[in-house]
Amino acid sequence: xxxxxxxxxxxxxxxxxxxxxxxxxxxxxxxxxxxxxxxxxxxxxxxxxxxxxxxxxxxxxxxxxxxxxxxxxxxxxxxxxxxxxxxxxxxxxxxxxxxxxxxxxxxxxxxxxxxxxxxxxxxxxxxxxxxxxxxxxxxxxxxxxxxxxxxxxxxxxxxxxxxxxxxxxxxxxxxxxxxxxxxxxxxxxxxxxxxxxxxxxxxxxxxxxxxxxxxxxxxxxxxxxxxxxxxxxxxxxxxxxxxxxxxxxxxxxxxxxxxxxxxxxxxxxxxxxxxxxxxxxxxxxxxxxxxxxxxxxxxxxxxxxxxxxxxxxxxxxxxxxxxxxxxxxxxxxxxxxxxxxxxxxxxxxxxxxxxxxxxxxxxxxxxxxxxxxxxxxxxxxxxxxxxxxxxxxxxxxxxxxxxxxxxxxxxxxxxxxxxxxxxxxxxxxxxxxxxxxxxxxxxxxxxxxxxxxxxxxxxxxxxxxxxxxxxxxxxxxxxxxxxxxxxxxxxxxxxxxxxxxxxxxxxxxxxxxxxxxxxxxxxxxxxxxxxxxxxxxxxxxxxxxxxxxxxxxxxxxxxxxxxxxxxxxxxxxxxxxxxxxxxxxxxxxxxxxxxxxxxxxxxxxxxxxxxxxxxxxxxxxxxxxxxxxxxxxxxxxxxxxxxxxxxxxxxxxxxxxxxxxxxxxxxxxxxxxxxxxxxxxxxxxxxxxxxxxxxxxxxxxxxxxxxxxxxxxxxxxxxxxxxxxxxxxxxxxxxxxxxxxxxxxxxxxxxxxxxxxxxxxxxxxxxxxxxxxxxxxxxxxxxxxxxxxxxxxxxxxxxxxxxxxxxxxxxxxxxxxxxxxxxxxxx
Numbered sequence: 001x002x003x004x005x006x007x008x009x010x011x012x013x014x015x016x017x018x019x020x021x022x023x024x025x026x027x028x029x030x031x032x033x034x035x036x037x038x039x040x041x042x043x044x045x046x047x048x049x050x051x052x053x054x055x056x057x058x059x060x061x062x063x064x065x066x067x068x069x070x071x072x073x074x075x076x077x078x079x080x081x082x083x084x085x086x087x088x089x090x091x092x093x094x095x096x097x098x099x100x101x102x103x104x105x106x107x108x109x110x111x112x113x114x115x116x117x118x119x120x121x122x123x124x125x126x127x128x129x130x131x132x133x134x135x136x137x138x139x140x141x142x143x144x145x146x147x148x149x150x151x152x153x154x155x156x157x158x159x160x161x162x163x164x165x166x167x168x169x170x171x172x173x174x175x176x177x178x179x180x181x182x183x184x185x186x187x188x189x190x191x192x193x194x195x196x197x198x199x200x201x202x203x204x205x206x207x208x209x210x211x212x213x214x215x216x217x218x219x220x221x222x223x224x225x226x227x228x229x230x231x232x233x234x235x236x237x238x239x240x241x242x243x244x245x246x247x248x249x250x251x252x253x254x255x256x257x258x259x260x261x262x263x264x265x266x267x268x269x270x271x272x273x274x275x276x277x278x279x280x281x282x283x284x285x286x287x288x289x290x291x292x293x294x295x296x297x298x299x300x301x302x303x304x305x306x307x308x309x310x311x312x313x314x315x316x317x318x319x320x321x322x323x324x325x326x327x328x329x330x331x332x333x334x335x336x337x338x339x340x341x342x343x344x345x346x347x348x349x350x351x352x353x354x355x356x357x358x359x360x361x362x363x364x365x366x367x368x369x370x371x372x373x374x375x376x377x378x379x380x381x382x383x384x385x386x387x388x389x390x391x392x393x394x395x396x397x398x399x400x401x402x403x404x405x406x407x408x409x410x411x412x413x414x415x416x417x418x419x420x421x422x423x424x425x426x427x428x429x430x431x432x433x434x435x436x437x438x439x440x441x442x443x444x445x446x447x448x449x450x451x452x453x454x455x456x457x458x459x460x461x462x463x464x465x466x467x468x469x470x471x472x473x474x475x476x477x478x479x480x481x482x483x484x485x486x487x488x489x490x491x492x493x494x495x496x497x498x499x500x501x502x503x504x505x506x507x508x509x510x511x512x513x514x515x516x517x518x519x520x521x522x523x524x525x526x527x528x529x530x531x532x533x534x535x536x537x538x539x540x541x542x543x544x545x546x547x548x549x550x551x552x553x554x555x556x557x558x559x560x561x562x563x564x565x566x567x568x569x570x571x572x573x574x575x576x577x578x579x580x581x582x583x584x585x586x587x588x589x590x591x592x593x594x595x596x597x598x599x600x601x602x603x604x605x606x607x608x609x610x611x612x613x614x615x616x617x618x619x620x621x622x623x624x625x626x627x628x629x630x631x632x633x634x635x636x637x638x639x640x641x642x643x644x645x646x647x648x649x650x651x652x653x654x655x656x657x658x659x660x661x662x663x664x665x666x667x668x669x670x671x672x673x674x675x676x677x678x679x680x681x682x683x684x685x686x687x688x689x690x691x692x693x694x695x696x697x698x699x700x701x702x703x704x705x706x707x708x709x710x711x712x713x714x715x716x717x718x719x720x721x722x723x724x725x726x727x728x729x730x731x732x733x734x735x736x737x738x739x740x741x742x743x744x745x746x747x748x749x750x751x752x753x754x755x756x757x758x759x760x761x762x763x764x765x766x767x768x769x770x771x772x773x774x775x776x777x778x779x780x781x782x783x784x785x786x787x788x789x790x791x792x793x794x795x796x797x798x799x800x801x802x803x804x805x806x807x808x809x810x811x812x813x814x815x816x817x818x819x820x821x822x823x824x825x826x827x
Contacts, residue, residue, distance in 0.1 A: 037081075037082040037083055037084055037085060037107070037109070038082075038083055038085050038107040038108050038109055038110065038111050038112070038113070039079065039080060039081055039082070039083065039107075039111070039112040039113075040059065040079075040080040040083055040088070040105065040107055040112070040113055040114075040115060041077065041078065041079045041080070041112060041113075041114055041115075041140060042057075042077070042078055042114050042115040042116045042117060043072075043075075043076045043077050043078075043116050043117075043595055044057065044072040044076045044077075044078065044092055044094075044116075044117050044119060045076055045116070045117075045118055045119070046097070046118070046119055046120070046121070047118060047119075047120050047121070050076075051072075051074070051075050051076025051077075052072060052076050052094055052097070052119055053072055053073060053074045053075070053076060054071055054072060054094065055071065055072040055076075055078070055092055055093065055094040055097075055117075055119065056069060056071055056092070056093045056094065057069065057070050057071070057072060057078045057080075057090060057091075057092050057117075058090065058091040058092075058093075059080055059083060059088045059089075059090055059105075060088060060089045060090075060091065061084065061086055061087075061088055062086065062087045062088065062089060063086050063087070063253040063254065064086075064251075064252075064253055064254050064299075064303065064306060064401075064403075065254050065303050066303055066403050067406075068080060068083065068406070069406070069454075070454045071454060073522070074522075075523070075595075077592070077595065079520050079525065080107075081457050081518045081520070081525075082449060082457060082459065082518065083107045084107070084251075084401075085107050085108060085109050085224060085225045085248050086106075086107060086224075087104060087105065087106055087107075088105045088106075088107055089101065089102065089103050089104070089105070090102040090105055090115055090117070092117040092119065094119060096121060097119035097120065097121060098119065098120050098121075100117045100118070100119060102115055102117065108147045108225065108227075109147055109225045109226075109227040109246060109248050110143075110145055110147070110227045110229055110244075110246060111138045111141070111145060111147060111227075112138050112139075112140045112141050113138060113139075114139050114140070114650075114655045116655070138648075138658065139596070139648060139650035139655050139658045140590070140592075140598045140648050140650075141234065141590070141598070141600065141646070141648055141660075142232065142234075142600055142646025142647055142648050142660045142661060142662035142741075143229055143230075143232050143233050143234050143237075143646065143662070144174075144229070144230040144231070144232050144660070144741060144743070144757070144759065145227055145228065145229040145230065146169065146171070146172035146175075146227065146228050146230075147225060147226070147227040148165060148168045148171075148225065148226045148227070149224075149225055150223060150224050150225065150250070152168060153165045153168065153220045153223040153226060154220055154221065156168060156171075164217055164218060164219065164220050164223065165218065165220060165223050165226035165247060166185075166186050166199075166214070166226075166245055168226060169186065169187055169189075169226075169228040169243060169245065170187055172228065172230075173755070173757070174189065174190050174230055174757075174759050175187045175188070175189055175228070175230070175243070176188050178193075178194045183195060183211070184196070184197060184212050184213060185197065185199075185212065185213030185214060186199075186213070186214075186242075186243065186245065187243070188242070189228070189230050189231055189242040189243035190230055190231040190242075190739065190759045190760075190761045191761050191763075192231065192241050192242040192737060192761055192763060193242065193763070193766065194212075194213075194242065195212045195240075195242075195668070195671070196240045196241045196242030196668050196735075196737070196763075197212070197213075197240050197242040197243045197244075197245060198237075198238070198239035198240035198242070198243070198244050198245065199213070199214035199215075199245045200244070200245065200246045200247070201216070201218065201246070201247050201249065201413065201415060201443055201445070202246070202247070202248055202249065202411070202413060202445065202447070203246065203447075203461060203514070204413075204443065204445040204447075204461055204463035204465075204512060204514070205239070205463055205465065205510060205512050205533065206443055206465060207239065207510075207669075208467060208508060208671075209508050209510065209535055209537055209578060209669075209671060209672055210506055210508060210537070210539055210578070210671060210672045210673060210676070211671060211672075211673055212669075212671050214245075215441045215443060215465045215466075215467050215508075216415045216416070216417050216441045216442060216443045216465065217395070217417055218247050218249065218397075218415060219293065219310060219312050219395050219397070221250075221259060221261060221293055221295055221310060221312075222249050222250050222295065222308075222310050222397055223247055223248075223249070223250070224248045224249055224250045224251070225247075225248040226245075226246070226247050226248070227245075227246050228243045228244065228245050228246075229243065229244035229246070230243060230759065231243075231666070231737065231739035231741070231759060231761050232646070232662045232663075232664060232739050232740070232741040232759065233644070233664070233666065234588060234600060234602060234644060234646070235586040235587070235588040235602025235603060235604045235642075235644045235664075236516070236527060236529070236586050236588060236602075236604070237666075238584055238586075238604055238606055238642070238666060238667065239668075239669060240666070240668050240669065241666040241667070241668050241735070241736060241737030241739070241761070241763065249308070249397065249399050249413060249415075250295075250297065250308050250399070251297065251306055251308050251399050251401045251411075252297035252298045252299060252300075252306030252307045252308045252399070252401065253297065253298065253299070253306065254299055254302070254303065255298060255299075256296075256297075256298035256299075257296070257297050257298060258294065258295060258296040258297070259293075259294065259295045260293075260294045261291075261292075261293050261294070262290060262291060262292050262293075263290070263291040264289075264290050264291075265287065265288070265289040265290075266287075266288050266289075267283075267284040267285065267286055267287050267288060268284075270284055270287075272284060285318075285319035286317055286318060286319040287316075287317070287318055287319070288316070288317045289314065289315070289316040289317075290314070290315060291312060291313075291314045292312065292313050292314070293310060293311060293312035293313070293395075294310070294311055295308070295309065295310040295311075296308070296309055297309065297399075303403065304402065304403050304404075305400075305401070305402050305403070306400070306401045306402075307398070307399065307400055307401075308397075308398075308399040309396075309397065309398050309399070310395075310396060310397050311394075311395075311396045312393075312394065312395040312396065313392075313393070313394055314392075314393040314394075314395070315390065315391075315392050315393075316390060316391050316392075316393070316421075317389070317390045318389040318390065318424065319389065323429075323493060324382050324383075324493065325354075325382070325383045325385065325429060325430075325492060325493055325494045326357070326361070326363060326380040326381065326382060326383065326491070326492045326493060326494065327354050327355065327356060327357045327380065327381065327383040327492065327494070328354075328356060328357065328378050328379070328380060328381075329356055329357045329358075329359070329360050329379050329380065329381050330356040331360075331379060332356070332357075332360075332364075332378040332379045332380065333351060333356050335376055335377075335378055336367060336376075336378060336558065339367060339369050339370075339376055339558075340369070340370070340371050341369070341370035341371055341559070342367070342370070342558040342559055342560075343558060343559065343560040343700070343701065345479050345480065345700075345701070346557055346558055346560055346700060347558055349478060349479075349496075350496070350554065350557075350558075353430060353432055353433070353496050354383070354430070354492075354494060354496060355383065356381075357380065357381025357382060357383050358381065358384075359381050360379040360380065360381045361380065361381045361382050363379075363380045363381075364377050364378055364379050364380055365377075365378050365380060365491040365492070365553050365554060365555070366378065366553070366555065367553075367554065367555045367558055367559075368555055368559065370559060378554075380492070385429075385430070385431060386431070387422075387427070387430075387431030387434060388422055388431065388434065389422050389424060389427065390421045390422060391419055391420070391421030391422070391423065392419065392420055392421055393417065393418070393419045394416075394417070394418045394419075395415075395416065395417050395418075396416050397413070397414055397415045397416065398412075398413075398414045399411075399412065399413055399414075400412040406451075407450060407451045407452075408448070408449070408450050408451075409447075409448070409449040410446075410447070410448050410449075411445075411446070411447040411448075411449075412445070412446050412447075413443070413444070413445045413446075413447075414442070414443070414444050415442065415443045416440075416441075416442045416443075417439075417440065417441045417442070418440045419438070419439045419440065420436055420437070420438050420439075421436060421437065422434055422436060422437065423437040423439075423471075426471045426499045426502070427499065428495060428497060428498055428499050428500070429494060429495040429496075430494075430495070430496065433474065433476070433496075433497060433498045433499070435471060435472045435473065435474050435498060435499065435502065437469070437470065437471045438468070438469070438470050439467075439468070439469045439470075440467075440468045440469075441465070441466065441467045441468070442465065442466050443463070443464070443465040444463070444464045444465070445461060445462065445463045445464075446461070446462045447459065447460065447461045447462075448460045448461075455519060455520040455521065456517070456518070456519050456520075457517070457518045457519075458515070458516070458517050458518075459514070459515065459516040459517075459518070459529075460514065460515050461512070461513070461514040461515075462512065462513060462514075463510075463511075463512035463513075463514070464509075464510065464511055464512070465508075465509075465510050466507075466508065466509050466510075467506060467507070467508040468505075468506070468507050469505065469506040469507075470504075470505040470506075471499060471501075471502045471503065471504045471505070472502060472503050473498045473499070473502040473503040473546065474498050474502075476497075476498065478700070480700060480701050480702075480703060481547075481700065481703060481704055482703070482706060482707055483545075483546040483547065483707075484497055484498065484546060485497055485546050485547035485548065485549055485569075485704060486498075486500050486544070486546065486547065486548045486549070487549055487551075487557065488548070488549070488550040488551065488565070488566075489551050489553060489554050489557065490550070490551065490552050490553065490565065491552065491553035491554060492553075492554065497546070498546075500543070500544070500548065501541060501542070501543055501545075503540065503545075504540055504541045504542075505538075505539070505540045505541075506537075506538075506539045506540075506541070507537060507538050507539070508535070508537045508578070509535070509536040509537060510533055510534070510535055511533065511534040511535075511536075512531065512532070512533050512534075513531065513532045514529070514530075514531045515529050515530060515531075516528070516529030517529055523591055523592040523593070524589055524590070524591055524592075525589070525590040525591075525592075526587075526588070526589050526590075527586075527587075527588045527589075527590075528585070528586060528587040528588065529585065529586065530583065530584065530585040530586075531583065531584060531585075532581070532582070532583045533581065533582045533583070534581055535578055535579055535580045535581070535582070535611075536579055537577070537578035537579065537672065538575045538576070538577060538578070539575060539576045539578065539672060539676055540573075540574075540575050540576070541576075541676060542570050542573045542684065543570060544568050544569050544570045544686065545569070545570050545573060546569070547567075547568075547569040547704050547705050548566065548567070548568050548569065549563045549566070549567050549699075549700075549704065550563055550565040550566040550567070551563045551564060551565060552564050552565055556695070557700075560697065560698055560699055560700055560701055561695045561696065561697060561699060562689060562695060562696040562699040563689070563699070564695075566689075567688070567689035567699075567704075567705065568686060568687065568688045568689070568705075569686070569687050569704070569705035569707075570684060570685070570686045570687075571684070571685060571686075571687055571705075571707050571708050572683055572684040572685055572708075572712060573679070573683070573684040574683070574684075576613040576672065576675065576676045576679070577611065577612040577613045578611045578612070578613060578672045578675075579611060579612045580608075580609040580610065580611040580612070581609040582606075582607060582608050582609055582669070583607050584604060584605055584606040584607060584640070585604065585605055586602060586603065586604035586605070587602060587603060587604075588600065588601070588602030588603075588644070589601055589602065596649065596650040596651065596652070596655075597647075597648075597649050597650075598647070598648045598649075599645075599646070599647050600644070600645070600646040600647070600648075600662075601644070601645050601646075602643070602644045602645075603641060603642065603643045603644065604641075604642050604644070605640055605641055605642070606640035606642065606667045606734070607636060607637075607638070607640060608636060608637065608640075608667075608669060608670055608734060609636055610633065610634050610635070610636050611672065611675055613672070613675050613676070613679070614633070614634050614675040614678075614728055615633040615634070616633075616679065616680055616682075616683055617631050617632065617633055617634065617678075617680050617727075617728050618631070618632050618633040619680050619682040619683065619712070620680035620681060620682055620720060620724060622714060622716075622717050622720045623681075623714075623717060623720035623721045623724045624717075625721075629727065631680065631724075631727065634728050634729060637733060637734045640667050640734055641665075642664065642665040642666055642667055642736070643664065643665060644662070644663075644664035644665075645662060645663050645664065646660070646661065646662035646663075646664075647659075647660065647661045647662065648660050656746060656747045656748070657744070657745065657746045657747075658744070658745045658746075659743070659744050660741065660742070660743050660744075660745070660757070661741065661742045661743075662740065662741050663738075663739070663740045664738075664739055664740075665736055665737070665738055665739075666736060666737055666739065667734045667735070667736045668734065668735040668736065668737075668766075670734070670735075670767075674728075674767060675728065677726065678726040678727070678728050679726065680724070680726070681712070681714070681720060681723035681724050681725070682712035682713070682714075682720075683712060685712075685723050686725070687705045687708075689705070733765040734765065735763065735764070735765045735766045735767060736763075736764055736765065737761050737762060737763045737764065738761070738762045738764070739759065739760065739761040739762075740759075740760050740761075741757060741758065741759045741760070742757065742758050743755060743756060743757025743758065743759075744756050744757070745757075785799070
């Protein structure tokens with residue numbers, strides 16, 4: 001990586017605040033304004049230990065030379081709220097005392113550090129220099145957090161993995177890989193599910209509403225600081241009971257600065273995996289990834305206006321190694337063509353998309369000759385498959401910081417990810433059906449900070465993020481059918497057709513308004529605010545929408561009889577509408593009983609609106625059973641109160657030890673996949689041809705299972721109940737967690753930190769999804785026996801079910817989201 005440096009030679013927020021409050025009253029609100037800065041506090045005393053009120057404390061940002069000034073209070077204490085993260089020099093002055101300068105004070109994201117100053121009587125022109133006098137631990141807050149700096153994001157290998165600096169959180173205590181704790185993104189924090197994690201960029205929402213997880217990823221080069229607040233968080237934090245992941249972006253400084261870099265991963269640089277070596281493969285499969293990027297930043301107006309920009313290009317090539325597929329040889333296809341009475345249409349489709357194997361491998365399958373009643377043995381061979389598997393990713397961002405005056409700051413952020421290529425998780429078996437996937441996401445934010453006085457600060461933020469993810473099904477045609485289905489042949493271990501759940505698309509738009517007010521009064525540090533989100537989303541993701549037809553062999557397919565393993569199709573559907581409004585608010589007080597004892601008390605309220613798609617359950621009212629179950633539009637949970645209480649005590653005056661304790665409740669958000677898989681039968685239903693199959697002739701020639709119109713009307717309650725396979729709770733019980741902590745942190749010899757703590761969490765009303773139409777596969781006549789010794793070939797040959805090992809389980813692709821009262825998780 002190459003870096004270079006070259007030396008270069010207020011508006012009022014009342015209108016913005018009014019607009020934000022009007023929007024809140026109109027309903028487009030959800031409070032949850034996470035911090036994007038840090039705090040710095042301290043005490044100014046004289047040599048006798050008495051407080052020095054009225055001292056001027058100036059914080060000078062060493063990167064931008066921007067200055068912020070406060071005065072010490074009657075007790076000698078001072079507080080800087082919401083300082084941009086970075087390194088500061090402090091200058092403390094008071095008439096009759098010598099000036100004190102403290103160099104190298106670090107301000108860290110979501111933390112409050114202490115820098116005390118002792119003034120001595122003397123001439124004001126005398127300067128006393130103190131180097132790095134600030135404490136290296138947070139001594140005033142009870143929340144647990146780990147912060148990682150820019151150098152760690154660049155140099156620690158874990159940060160080079162997907163999602164970058166988020167992986168650094170695994171270096172913290174109480175943070176573990178997700179393991180068996182469920183899907184989601186990021187690690188498990190204190191035993192909570194990864195789906196309970198909340199992602200932010202400088203306090204602005206960066207979450208996906210459909211499946212949870214982050215929307216945009218931030219390049220490592222653009223990461224100034226990354227912090228994860230664990231389960232015990234202050235009242236301004238919400239959106240998830242797991243970790244609060246917040247990233248601060250680099251900004252321009254007082255000098256012109258840039259970088260050019262490359263991260264390279266190449267198969268030829270890796271040692272051979274012995275799993276390949278044991279099979280005789282002596283070269284690594286392809287995995288080539290090169291991350292090329294450049295950044296530049298600097299001043300536009302000295303000490304006023306700064307810019308920073310970055311552009312990355314990341315091409316990645318992989319090897320595509322699907323499971324081995326058999327295909328008829330050329331001779332085998334010749335035998336099939338000569339069989340009278342089979343479907344020539346079906347045979348031509350098979351030949352078109354499943355080319356002949358170049359050589360037989362000793363295996364075969366049989367096809368019945370309808371004229372003679374005899375089986376024709378068709379030789380098979382392994383079909384070599386080489387398919388493209390690559391992606392091209394572009395990341396770019398632009399940051400603007402404008403210090404309008406000593407009272408006003410304006411920050412703008414634009415982060416963009418654009419990706420296209422062949423995604424491994426959406427590739428079908430045969431390359432002829434591969435379809436490129438486009439996945440683009442972006443985040444825009446605008447923040448305005450106004451200091452009414454040194455003790456009263458207002459933060460206003462507007463955020464917008466968008467995701468567009470599309471996987472098409474392609475323009476494939478099957479004569480006589482309205483769409484090319486998914487065809488499965490167990491004897492060939494082959495699937496014909498595009499990705500099973502295509503076409504699919506997800507478009508998510510999130511609009512966000514945030515306003516926080518911080519007010520310091522005596523020993524109280526009050527903070528209160530609100531946040532609102534407006535979601536405009538649309539998703540198409542329906543299993544078996546083109547029809548899934550599974551055959552034990554190509555025999556029934558070529559004779560065009562109905563499938564003997566499975567025949568299922570989801571009809572109806574359409575986009576899932578995730579439009580909804582969320583809002584919340586919080587109030588919090590940090591009360592300093594003593595300079596070394598702080599108690600934090602707060603409460604927040606969360607409201608999560610019901611999505612338009614979930615309200616469609618009201619169409620299925622007829623299926624209800626009085627006193628047992630009812631189907632209606634769910635109602636929102638209205639009791640989302642979450643108290644928070646914490647204590648921080650730093651014995652002595654050296655600020656080297658902190659004792660923390662706390663308790664709080666945190667609510668999780670719902671996500672669209674619960675409702676996406678729970679549409680009522682009046683909107684979508686699954687048609688299933690039950691087994692055993694009755695060998696219905698001309699199954700595909702007659703259209704298979706066709707898409708149907710008008711199926712969403714049921715004449716009787718019994719008909720509606722028979723078609724119903726999902727249920728959404730009439731009132732959402734928001735998942736939440738109770739968490740508590742007790743710990744001690746001590747810094748010794750200035751460079752070593754030891755922390756011992758206990759963190760407990762309990763998750764309540766956590767959602768699960770239940771498959772309700774699974775059919776048993778094991779019966780007295782259909783099972784795989786357990787062998788205590790290696791069975792003989794003749795024994796294996798007598799097992800008719802052995803060939804079906806690993807075949808997909810048969811179930812209707814409908815799920816019921818469920819919020820049980822008695823399911824909890826501990827960490």
